[in-house]
Amino acid sequence: MIGPEEGVMQSRAQAMAAMLELMTDQLLIVCNGFPSREACKLRDRIQNFYMIGSMGATAGIGLGLALAQPDKTVVVFDGDGNVLMSLGTLATISALRPKNLIHVVFDNEVYGTTGNQPTYSRVVGLDKMAKAAGYKNVERVWEREDIVYEFKAMLGDDGPSFLLVKVNEQLEDADRIALSPAELTKRFKGSVT
Amino acid sequence: MSSNTVLEADDFVKGLQGIGFDFFTGVPDTILGGIIAHLTEERLYTPAVREDEAVAMAAGAYLGGKIPVVLMQNSGLGNALNVLASLNLIYQIPCLLLVSWRGFEGKDAPEHLVMGETMTTLLDTVRIPHRTLSQKTIVDDLKWTATTFMEKRIPVALLLKKGIVKTIQP
Numbered sequence: 001m002i003g004p005e006e007g008v009m010q011s012r013a014q015a016m017a018a019m020l021e022l023m024t025d026q027l028l029i030v031c032n033g034f035p036s037r038e039a040c041k042l043r044d045r046i047q048n049f050y051m052i053g054s055m056g057a058t059a060g061i062g063l064g065l066a067l068a069q070p071d072k073t074v075v076v077f078d079g080d081g082n083v084l085m086s087l088g089t090l091a092t093i094s095a096l097r098p099k100n101l102i103h104v105v106f107d108n109e110v111y112g113t114t115g116n117q118p119t120y121s122r123v124v125g126l127d128k129m130a131k132a133a134g135y136k137n138v139e140r141v142w143e144r145e146d147i148v149y150e151f152k153a154m155l156g157d158d159g160p161s162f163l164l165v166k167v168n169e170q171l172e173d174a175d176r177i178a179l180s181p182a183e184l185t186k187r188f189k190g191s192v193t
Numbered sequence: 194m195s196s197n198t199v200l201e202a203d204d205f206v207k208g209l210q211g212i213g214f215d216f217f218t219g220v221p222d223t224i225l226g227g228i229i230a231h232l233t234e235e236r237l238y239t240p241a242v243r244e245d246e247a248v249a250m251a252a253g254a255y256l257g258g259k260i261p262v263v264l265m266q267n268s269g270l271g272n273a274l275n276v277l278a279s280l281n282l283i284y285q286i287p288c289l290l291l292v293s294w295r296g297f298e299g300k301d302a303p304e305h306l307v308m309g310e311t312m313t314t315l316l317d318t319v320r321i322p323h324r325t326l327s328q329k330t331i332v333d334d335l336k337w338t339a340t341t342f343m344e345k346r347i348p349v350a351l352l353l354k355k356g357i358v359k360t361i362q363p
Contacts, residue, residue, distance in 0.1 A: 029253070049256065053279025057249035060241075061280075064253025064261075067239060068216065088242035092250075096239065181284040185256070193258040 009142050012106045013038045013172035015165050016077065018144055019104065019151050026073040026155070027065060027192060031058040031082045033113030035106060037174035039077060046191040050177050050184055056085030059093065059103055066098040069192060073100050073155065080107040080121035087129065094134035099158040103135070104151070108167050116169055130162035142166040197328055200358045202227035206235070208331065209262060212339040214289060216254040218247045219264030224293035224353055227360040229264060244269030248276045248348075251288040260342075262289045267296070267312045267352075268305065277348055278319055285346040289338060290321070294354045316350055323350035326357055 010018075012035065020043040028048045030036045036050035051058060062076035083090070083105055093101065105126055110116040127140040136159055139150045147165055154161040179187065205228060217232050218239045219225070232238035241247035244265045251261035265273065270292060280286060295301050296309015308315075316323045322341050326334050334351065341349045 051280070053283070054249070054276045057245060057252070057276050057280060060246045060249025061253035061256070064216075064218075064250035064255075064259075065257045066253070067250070068254040068257025068259045086243070086246060089246055092240075092242050092246060185284045185286055189256055189258075192256060 009166060009168045010144055010147070011170035011172065012108060012112075012165075012167040013042060013170075013174075014144070015106060015147050015167050017042045018148050022148065022152055022155065023075065026075050027069065027188075028075045028077065029058055029062045029065065030077040031055070031079050033079070034171050034174065035077055035079055036177060038172045040177050041172065041174040046187055049188040050179075052177060052181060056082055058082050059086065059089045062101060062103065063089065063093055063096065063098060065192075066101040067096070070098070070100055072192070073102065074098075075102045076104060078103060078105045079112075080105060080109060080119050080126060081111045083126055084119055084121065084124075090130055090133040090135075093160050094130075097134075097136070098160055101160045102151075102154050102163065103130070103160065104163045104165060106165050106167050108169050110169055112169060112171055125164075127162065127164040130164070135160050135162040137161040138164075140164040140166065199356060200328060200331065202231040202359055205331075205358045206231055206237075208335050209289070212335050213260045214262045216251065216259035216261040217264065218250050218254075218261065219291070220244050220247060220266070220269055221264075222266035222293040222295065224295070224355050224358075224360060225264050225266070225291070228291075228358055230361050244273040245276045248273045248281065248288065248290075252276075252280055252284075252286045255286050255288065262291055264291045264293075266293050267308045270308065270312065270315065274319065277321065281348050282319070282321075287342050287346045288348050289342065290348055290350040292350050292352050294325070294352045297354050312352070321348050321350055323352055325352040325354065328357060 032051040066074040109122040131138040296305030
């Protein structure tokens with residue numbers, strides 16, 4: 001397996017910023033911890049739903065949303081720790097085959113929000129698991145150019161798609177989400193229906 | 194539908210649809226078998242692999258404009274507890290939890306006894322409103338479900354004992 005070289009890898013915030021720039025009216029679910037705080041700081045949109053708890057539930061929420069809104073594209077910003085917690089959801093997504101779901105996993109190989117304890121994604125390829133489960137498109141990227149190219153391709157193609165973005169451990173200095181959870185629900189639901 | 198005879202699964206599902214429910218997911222149990230069979234036949238059921246995943250899918254469906262039901266055995270409440278507590282209850286994302294009551298009055302296999310005895314206390318502790326379904330009170334039970342769901346915007350549980358709704362096994 002060819003891995004990222006030193007210095008080439010982006011921080012999650014850098015990768016996220018490049019992807020958020022490409023988004024238009026797509027619905028976005030962001031996993032708990034720093035990913036939500038970073039996305040909120042980089043490009044807050046009413047179509048962004050930020051999770052502050054329920055680790056492991058991100059892809060499940062995205063799946064339910066994609067099934068309920070088949071004409072809208074749903075993007076999930078997930079993390080390696082989150083995916084490992086609910087590997088079964090890879091099977092559910094693959095079996096139900098929602099065409100409008102793009103599952104992006106920022107893989108920094110650590111539980112970054114809680115102090116960089118290592119996850120198993122260093123040795124277990126989450127892209128291989130998604131491929132084996134049966135996602136339609138699966139890509140593994142780490143350079144900025146490739147991240148942009150593959151995400152753009154997935155935005156224009158039928159899914160379910162899985163984009164594993166290898167990132168470094170650097171955290172963006174980002175505050176907690178200012179809106180209350182109930183306000184986030186109201187705002188997001190209002191943007192959908 | 195108000196009598197002591199066992200409810201037909203399709204009548205029960207019609208009752209749920211009548212108060213607005215239109216997205217059904219969950220993990221099976223024998224008590225729920227008839228309902229799931231009917232939902233599957235009507236292409237209304239989306240199976241999940243774990244109860245917390247089912248609750249998450251229901252939350253996503255609610256955000257997308259659906260009114261969701263999650264079917265599960267009461268053992269699955271344990272699996273679902275974190276999502277219910279740190280997603281649904283704080284984000285005010287409601288769903289109906291249709292929970293089969295295994296271990297009711299201690300008459301079941303050993304693995305069901307602890308949850309069977311403590312389930313209602315557990316629901317009270319996390320402040321999930323619940324009601325036990327019966328043939329005689331079904332109309333009221335559904336009315337209560339709809340009202341509580343709309344007013345509180347949190348998960349509401351209907352507990353289903355054996356012999357209330359017809360299932361596929363004798």
